[in-house]
Amino acid sequence: MNIRSGLSILGLATALACGGGGGGSSSYTPPPPSGPPPNTVWVGGGGGYGGGTTAFNPSTLTVTAGTTVTFSWQGGTHTVTSYAYNGSPTFPGLPAGQSSGTYTYQFNTPGHYYYYCTYHGTLAAGGTSQAMGMAGEVVVN
Numbered sequence: 001m002n003i004r005s006g007l008s009i010l011g012l013a014t015a016l017a018c019g020g021g022g023g024g025s026s027s028y029t030p031p032p033p034s035g036p037p038p039n040t041v042w043v044g045g046g047g048g049y050g051g052g053t054t055a056f057n058p059s060t061l062t063v064t065a066g067t068t069v070t071f072s073w074q075g076g077t078h079t080v081t082s083y084a085y086n087g088s089p090t091f092p093g094l095p096a097g098q099s100s101g102t103y104t105y106q107f108n109t110p111g112h113y114y115y116y117c118t119y120h121g122t123l124a125a126g127g128t129s130q131a132m133g134m135a136g137e138v139v140v141n
Helices: 003-017
Strands: 040-043 060-063 067-073 078-083 094-098 102-107 111-122 132-140
Touching: 060 067
Parallel strands: 040 067, 060 132
Antiparallel strands: 067 102, 078 094, 078 111, 111 132
């Protein structure tokens, strides 16, 4: 066997191993998305593709005034509870635990909108501190 035929056999073996043999079924699984779609916050973190299940992904989302943001549940029971921090505006969140579906809100006024999950985050009494744990922010320019 010469080098050329050895390389051809190696190439054929590689193609067959990678599913290039034709016929038969493919076991190809497309890669997961690198993050949520634009103007979307995954509630529960990983969007079914890993990541923390007690997190918002992204934890900070920046949008322009007039943008509708979608909060999309990815697993677990969570809230999106808005709170005022240093005089920031609030939005009507979802105080009851939700474990699936979506919630949308149009942010029309510039500012920083803070929120957290009441099950997986903490907020100091009186809302004088920024939430810790499962917390997020929408920045509206």
